Amino acid sequence: MALEEECGVFGVFRPEAGYVAHDSYYALYALQHRGQESCGIVVNDDGVFAEHRDVGLVGDVFTAPVLERLGTGEMATGHVRYGTTGSRSRINAQPLVVNHMKGTLAIAHNGNLANASELRRELEMRGSIFQTTTDTEVISYEIIHERLRTKSIEAAVESAMNYLVGAYSLVVMSPQKLLAIRDPHGFRPLCIGTLDDGGVVFASETCALHAVGATYLRDVEPGEIVIAERAPEGAQAPISLRSIRTHCGTTPHTACVFEYIYFARPDSDVDGMSVHTARQRAGRFLAQSHPAEADIVVGVPDSGLDAAMGFSQESGIPYDTGFIKNKYIGRTFISPGQSSRERGVRIKLNPVPSVVAGKRVVLVDDSIVRGTTCKRIIRLLREAGATEVHFRVSAPPFLNPCYYGTDIDSREKLIACHMSEEEIRQDIDADSLGYLSIEDARRMAEPAKIGGFCTACFDGNYPTPVSDPEVSRYKRTIRTGVVKTDDTPTMWQMKEARP
Numbered sequence: 001m002a003l004e005e006e007c008g009v010f011g012v013f014r015p016e017a018g019y020v021a022h023d024s025y026y027a028l029y030a031l032q033h034r035g036q037e038s039c040g041i042v043v044n045d046d047g048v049f050a051e052h053r054d055v056g057l058v059g060d061v062f063t064a065p066v067l068e069r070l071g072t073g074e075m076a077t078g079h080v081r082y083g084t085t086g087s088r089s090r091i092n093a094q095p096l097v098v099n100h101m102k103g104t105l106a107i108a109h110n111g112n113l114a115n116a117s118e119l120r121r122e123l124e125m126r127g128s129i130f131q132t133t134t135d136t137e138v139i140s141y142e143i144i145h146e147r148l149r150t151k152s153i154e155a156a157v158e159s160a161m162n163y164l165v166g167a168y169s170l171v172v173m174s175p176q177k178l179l180a181i182r183d184p185h186g187f188r189p190l191c192i193g194t195l196d197d198g199g200v201v202f203a204s205e206t207c208a209l210h211a212v213g214a215t216y217l218r219d220v221e222p223g224e225i226v227i228a229e230r231a232p233e234g235a236q237a238p239i240s241l242r243s244i245r246t247h248c249g250t251t252p253h254t255a256c257v258f259e260y261i262y263f264a265r266p267d268s269d270v271d272g273m274s275v276h277t278a279r280q281r282a283g284r285f286l287a288q289s290h291p292a293e294a295d296i297v298v299g300v301p302d303s304g305l306d307a308a309m310g311f312s313q314e315s316g317i318p319y320d321t322g323f324i325k326n327k328y329i330g331r332t333f334i335s336p337g338q339s340s341r342e343r344g345v346r347i348k349l350n351p352v353p354s355v356v357a358g359k360r361v362v363l364v365d366d367s368i369v370r371g372t373t374c375k376r377i378i379r380l381l382r383e384a385g386a387t388e389v390h391f392r393v394s395a396p397p398f399l400n401p402c403y404y405g406t407d408i409d410s411r412e413k414l415i416a417c418h419m420s421e422e423e424i425r426q427d428i429d430a431d432s433l434g435y436l437s438i439e440d441a442r443r444m445a446e447p448a449k450i451g452g453f454c455t456a457c458f459d460g461n462y463p464t465p466v467s468d469p470e471v472s473r474y475k476r477t478i479r480t481g482v483v484k485t486d487d488t489p490t491m492w493q494m495k496e497a498r499p
């Protein structure tokens, strides 16, 4: 496995009981690109939770009878998963539902805790019995633990956030409230929308708001807890929103830059910045930093197309459709092993010979991970008659794993960890090769309403301590509990502070 998708979360709260499972179904369909291993919906009908989760795609798991069985309710939460902690089995499918002394809780999580194993060990020592192998269950138990000594679910979340390190965009549903929570770094996106009937929705991406007919209100701020609850009688709107901001501004914002490069849908806005525009900007920057003498610019469908357009606009070289993508194949990333991944690339893309024959082609894609895709498509272009292929990549080279919800699992598999740029160019048989610089990767999303970006998979600058032996500079921090690299408290220090 190399780079993989992540997860999508959704929540809806309507003033009157209705088909909120159907809302979730449409939204999850729009978020399917963020995770294809499993999915789930939990409906809340006046405090009674009905749930369905399974491995598979949204359209396969949620048949009409299944949606029917979920019934009606005022609230629902949904999830599409690509697992980063814990296997891809049904037991780990989300939203998780946990019964505790003060009620029931459903939780949907996008992201990954950097201190999940430490927290889990500690919770187990205190008697917690885990049903899954996910970090999401760790978050739920941390919240429940805090709930026993706080007055409300939001106070419990606020308190639990003191111990959570890493990436978490959450939708939490209690019998009476629907909460949206974003970690103080703001790694993963999360936005708020409103419905015509006065309802409220939370979603990973704005494309899911559009899928349910909601209007974008704003993004959840990094560190913010947004609480949707029934407004008192006579209030202007039937559902009110309020916020707890005690965790806002406690750490620099480090939104995942790869959301703009690859993960998010181009028709989504993330932190107020259009993903399509960000990708076009990246293409323009590439044309400035790595120009080419060529006849046409071609993008690799799907996620290379916007950057190819930007390259064409900046360079003046005409853009054309050089590849047709088979509509009936999913993202090759989801293939379980390298051999089936290679087969997937073969059947997925086909060049258009009339476009590329006899042409010097600038080929643009969003990333090189293992080098499988680009090697294959450059060969296809040459077989179709392209005379030169200049490959431009709208991301910097991947050199490090991600601990925040993206499965870039080991350096062994990352081609840039083993070959120089010139060796890669030769290996993939390109006439020239140019990557986006890290600085330009940050610049592509600069207009976003967020303070800064994580670029750790490219430069190794992890915004939090991470408990992984691969990241040697943090080893000492984690073993000794002495912070050497910044002022972020270690897990051990946080534990000591815990009442």
Ligand SMILES: O=P(O)(O)OC[C@H]1O[C@H](OP(=O)(O)OP(=O)(O)O)[C@H](O)[C@@H]1O
Pocket (backbone or CB within 6 Å): 002, 262, 300, 301, 302, 303, 304, 331, 332, 333, 365, 366, 367, 368, 369, 370, 371, 372, 373, 374
């Ligand atoms: O170097 P590799 O290991 O081959 O991986 C890189 C490719 O994988 C992704 O595309 P993918 O085809 O998976 O999905 P997409 O259709 O969404 O671009 C990415 O957009 C690159 O094209």
Ligand SMILES: NC(=O)CC[C@H](N)C(=O)O
Pocket (backbone or CB within 6 Å): 005, 006, 007, 008, 081, 082, 083, 084, 085, 086, 109, 110, 111, 112, 113, 134, 135, 136, 405, 406
């Ligand atoms: N990719 C994700 O956001 C995954 C969420 C969570 N860490 C899980 O493994 O289920």
Ligand code: SF4
Pocket (backbone or CB within 6 Å): 187, 255, 256, 257, 258, 259, 401, 402, 403, 404, 405, 406, 454, 455, 456, 457, 458
């Ligand atoms: S390490 Fe890379 S993929 Fe992970 S959060 Fe940072 S920028 Fe995103």
Ligand SMILES: [Mg+2]
Pocket (backbone or CB within 6 Å): 300, 301, 302, 303, 304, 365, 366, 373
């Ligand atoms: Mg691709």
